[in-house]
Amino acid sequence: MTEFKCGYCGIVGRPNAGKSTLMNRLCGEQVAIVTDKPQTTRDMITGIKTTKEAQIIFLDTPGLHESQKALNVKMIKAAEEAAKEADLLLVLCDPTQERPDADARIAEKMVASGKPVIAAVNKIDCVAKETILPLMKMFADAGITDIYPISAATGEGVEELEKGILAKLPAGPQLFPEDQITDQNERFLASEMIREKIFLFTHLEVPYASMVSVEEYKERSEKLTAVRATIFVEKESQKGILIGQGGAMIKRIGQAARESLEQRFGRKFYLELSVKTRKDWTRDEGFLKKMDSAYKG
Numbered sequence: 001m002t003e004f005k006c007g008y009c010g011i012v013g014r015p016n017a018g019k020s021t022l023m024n025r026l027c028g029e030q031v032a033i034v035t036d037k038p039q040t041t042r043d044m045i046t047g048i049k050t051t052k053e054a055q056i057i058f059l060d061t062p063g064l065h066e067s068q069k070a071l072n073v074k075m076i077k078a079a080e081e082a083a084k085e086a087d088l089l090l091v092l093c094d095p096t097q098e099r100p101d102a103d104a105r106i107a108e109k110m111v112a113s114g115k116p117v118i119a120a121v122n123k124i125d126c127v128a129k130e131t132i133l134p135l136m137k138m139f140a141d142a143g144i145t146d147i148y149p150i151s152a153a154t155g156e157g158v159e160e161l162e163k164g165i166l167a168k169l170p171a172g173p174q175l176f177p178e179d180q181i182t183d184q185n186e187r188f189l190a191s192e193m194i195r196e197k198i199f200l201f202t203h204l205e206v207p208y209a210s211m212v213s214v215e216e217y218k219e220r221s222e223k224l225t226a227v228r229a230t231i232f233v234e235k236e237s238q239k240g241i242l243i244g245q246g247g248a249m250i251k252r253i254g255q256a257a258r259e260s261l262e263q264r265f266g267r268k269f270y271l272e273l274s275v276k277t278r279k280d281w282t283r284d285e286g287f288l289k290k291m292d293s294a295y296k297g
Helices: 019-027 070-085 100-112 127-140 158-168 186-201 238-245 245-265 286-295
Strands: 005-013 043-050 054-060 090-091 117-121 147-149 210-219 222-231 268-277
Touching: 005 019, 005 070, 005 100, 019 043, 019 158, 054 117, 054 158, 054 238, 090 100, 090 127, 090 158, 090 245, 100 117, 117 127, 117 158, 117 186, 147 158, 186 210, 186 222, 186 245, 222 245, 238 245, 238 268, 245 268
Parallel strands: 005 054, 005 090, 090 117, 117 147, 222 268
Antiparallel strands: 043 054, 210 222
16 A cells, blocks of 8 residues: 655745746645736745645745845745745746846755755746756756756646655655645635735735735624725825725725635625835834734734
8 A cells, every 4th residue: 555645845936936826736726826926925825735645735935035124034034944844845947037046046055955855947838948958957956856847827747746746755644634725824815815916906116015914804604704904005105006096996906805705715705905004014023023923823
């Protein structure tokens, strides 16, 4: 009888490499929010896939980059913590980005951790084949032997990648119920879905200057959940953009977020949004810790 496998696979890479898209593809459902803007993911997100042979707990991480702003330091720390927790590390790179040397440094750092490491070149549907081979060689030079060309968007190569992950996963007992796809609580997931719509509908600095705090999350009945959330921004001008003329933008964000919540949880939602200005919150370590503790309990 084949031994059951169970372990954590940390997905690491630069911003916009497609880590969240890949985890959603592997899990078969949307667990992490996805937009076309870099640095959408701010926290470590867990996605769980269970089969008869194994349970893989994927850790989607914020993009690794260099910045000393408090929010970005927090994001980098989340990625590094995921790398420490993982049994296996998957380094993902985007061949459409410049400076592949940055991917090489990430790969070398992961190999130096002493943990099993595999690599994937994503977005192969967007580039010529001759672009992919130098990146695969780069990973091989960093000491990674298992390298997969994939497209998280189309699914090409993802099945082979999953087989590679399973091959390196340790044997162990199942840690989560087979129907559970994440360990994030509903309050956090609601904040992420609202934030996703901010990224989709606003531009320039506004999505990066926005933080969603769910102040109230109450199940009024089996069929209705009420959510009251505040969106914090750094400047009054950003507040004006989020609210929009006659409240049009905040209404659009709220309606889209409510529809996503209802689709995700299979029940009706009442969603109330407000916008407040908190100057330089992205540099405020105390505020960020307070927001973290609100979701982690």
